[in-house]
Amino acid sequence: MANEPAIEIRDLRKRFGSLEVLKGISLTAGQGDIVAIIGGSGSGKSTLLRCINLLERPTSGEVAIQGETYRMRASRHGDLEIADRRQVQRIRAHLGMVFQNFNLWPHRTVLENVIEVPIHVLGMKRDEAVHRAEKLLDRVGLGSKQSMYPGFMSGGQQQRAAIARVLAVDPLAMLFDEPTSALDPELVGEVLSVIRDLAAEQRTMMLVTHEMAFARDVASHVVFLREGVIEEQGPPEQIFGDPRSPHLKQFISSVA
Amino acid sequence: MTTIFDLSLLAFEPPGWGKVLLVGFLRSIELAAGGYLLGILIGIFGATGKLYGNKVVRDLLEIYTMVIRAVPELVLMLLFYYVGTDLLSRASTAMGFGSVNIDGLTAGILVIGLVQGGYATEVIRGAILAIPRGQIEAAHAFGMPPSKVLRRVTLPAMTPHALPGMANLWMIATKDTALLAVIGFSELTLVTRQAAGATQSYIMFFLAAGVLYLALTLVSNLALRRFERYARRGLVSAR
Ligand SMILES: Nc1ncnc2c1ncn2[C@@H]1O[C@H](COP(=O)(O)OP(=O)(O)OP(=O)(O)O)[C@@H](O)[C@H]1O
Ligand SMILES: [Mg+2]
Numbered sequence: 001m002a003n004e005p006a007i008e009i010r011d012l013r014k015r016f017g018s019l020e021v022l023k024g025i026s027l028t029a030g031q032g033d034i035v036a037i038i039g040g041s042g043s044g045k046s047t048l049l050r051c052i053n054l055l056e057r058p059t060s061g062e063v064a065i066q067g068e069t070y071r072m073r074a075s076r077h078g079d080l081e082i083a084d085r086r087q088v089q090r091i092r093a094h095l096g097m098v099f100q101n102f103n104l105w106p107h108r109t110v111l112e113n114v115i116e117v118p119i120h121v122l123g124m125k126r127d128e129a130v131h132r133a134e135k136l137l138d139r140v141g142l143g144s145k146q147s148m149y150p151g152f153m154s155g156g157q158q159q160r161a162a163i164a165r166v167l168a169v170d171p172l173a174m175l176f177d178e179p180t181s182a183l184d185p186e187l188v189g190e191v192l193s194v195i196r197d198l199a200a201e202q203r204t205m206m207l208v209t210h211e212m213a214f215a216r217d218v219a220s221h222v223v224f225l226r227e228g229v230i231e232e233q234g235p236p237e238q239i240f241g242d243p244r245s246p247h248l249k250q251f252i253s254s255v256a
Numbered sequence: 257m258t259t260i261f262d263l264s265l266l267a268f269e270p271p272g273w274g275k276v277l278l279v280g281f282l283r284s285i286e287l288a289a290g291g292y293l294l295g296i297l298i299g300i301f302g303a304t305g306k307l308y309g310n311k312v313v314r315d316l317l318e319i320y321t322m323v324i325r326a327v328p329e330l331v332l333m334l335l336f337y338y339v340g341t342d343l344l345s346r347a348s349t350a351m352g353f354g355s356v357n358i359d360g361l362t363a364g365i366l367v368i369g370l371v372q373g374g375y376a377t378e379v380i381r382g383a384i385l386a387i388p389r390g391q392i393e394a395a396h397a398f399g400m401p402p403s404k405v406l407r408r409v410t411l412p413a414m415t416p417h418a419l420p421g422m423a424n425l426w427m428i429a430t431k432d433t434a435l436l437a438v439i440g441f442s443e444l445t446l447v448t449r450q451a452a453g454a455t456q457s458y459i460m461f462f463l464a465a466g467v468l469y470l471a472l473t474l475v476s477n478l479a480l481r482r483f484e485r486y487a488r489r490g491l492v493s494a495r
Contacts, residue, residue, distance in 0.1 A: 055393060055397055089400075092397060093399035096398075097398075101388075103390035104391075106391070121400050121401075
């Protein structure tokens with residue numbers, strides 16, 4: 001169990017109509033790995049990440065979380081469909097996703113956002129959920145904001161709340177889809193420093209990002225995606241220090 | 257002149273008609289409230305059916321909302337009332353229960369509810385579509401079961417978007433009760449006509465009825481505004 005990879009993706013393909021967005025991706029994140037996914041716009045980074053918790057249904061291929069493969073079956077419209085809804089719900093409850101646009105629930109306060117899943121999905125007692133949520137909010141620097149509604153907070157605060165909401169489920173792995181892209185430049189740092197903190201704890205993460213310096217700094221493994229295939233991957237020193245593919249070279253120099 | 261504005265005719269005890277009017281008014285409120293709540297229920301099922309249901313469900317609901325919105329309410333009400341009661345009593349005779357008499361209030365609520373449901377389905381459907389999709393997606397991403405996503409995320413998040421339309425529907429419900437006078441429900445409009453006819457004080461009684469309808473609207477407006485403030489608690493208004 002402990003040796004199972006946290007996330008294992010095998011020959012994943014995804015098409016939208018006639019557009020093939022992922023063309024056979026195989027990728028593994030071991031326990032405590034921090035995998036950064038980089039690549040140009042439209043290269044399929046978000047789609048790949050969203051296939052891991054089945055927000056997007058693959059066209060073919062397999063995804064396993066902690067050694068457990070999603071049970072899928074063929075559907076009429078070409079993509080796979082979920083064969084066992086309960087299995088998917090059970091696995092999803094332990095995969096936290098942080099979205100580019102935060103996606104907090106606006107009708108709930110920050111605290112209510114953080115205790116929602118522990119109480120209503122994991123069946124935790126309210127007292128315990130609140131107690132844990134308060135600690136997590138302190139940790140992301142929002143201890144004094146817990147009764148605010150997210151809509152009235154800055155983007156950086158909202159994203160930190162969203163990270164606390166994910167931490168509240170004690171996730172097996174955390175999925176980040178460009179967590180700082182919607183933020184004003186001066187707010188990027190506060191969110192990155194929270195993520196850096198989590199990385200230092202050896203939490204398994206898959207992180208789509210345009211922050212190259214950050215990826216280089218925290219990632220244990222970097223994946224360069226281009227037109228739906230992994231064009232190059234390796235440790236950050238190699239990807240950023242000694243890129244082989246001309247496309248990767250060009251990509252790195254264009255964003256640096 | 258005294259015959260037109262003889263206020264003693266509004267006295268609570270007979271020969272005043274005050275009590276009759278008030279009972280009719282309460283009856284109207286009961287009809288409107290019952291029909292409105294039924295309409296909201298139908299609307300929630302209708303909207304989710306239209307958005308998430310299979311083809312058969314979607315087509316049936318499309319026909320329902322189309323008919324409701326195309327045919328005049330009075331015609332619908334007569335149709336639902338006569339066809340509905342007829343079908344019900346036939347069904348109960350066929351099943352050996354003998355003929356039933358569904359009471360007027362239930363029938364009226366059903367009739368108003370069915371009409372309201374058609375409009376509510378569209379209002380709620382539009383409101384659900386106005387929710388940024390990421391909020392619902394986030395709930396799914398955390399493994400929340402679909403029924404809980406609906407109750408804990410979709411419905412509360414759509415409420416502020418649905419409220420203006422639903423508030424209109426409430427006003428329409430209160431006034432639609434008057435249409436039921438045609439079928440013989442003793443709601444406010446019918447008893448007002450009776451009182452006016454018996455006393456020949458038409459102007460006074462219809463003014464009185466108008467004041468009662470107006471009072472209901474004003475009170476409802478206050479309540480709706482409070483509820484709107486609550487429903488929008490997390491939203492930053494762009495004004
Ligand atoms: N639901 C969808 N329907 C149709 N096409 C889609 C859908 N989602 C994504 N695509 C297409 O798939 C391709 C990959 O999209 P994806 O969002 O995965 O790219 P990305 O690498 O995350 O890009 P970005 O850096 O801009 O976020 C794009 O061409 C996009 O237009
Ligand atoms: Mg993306």
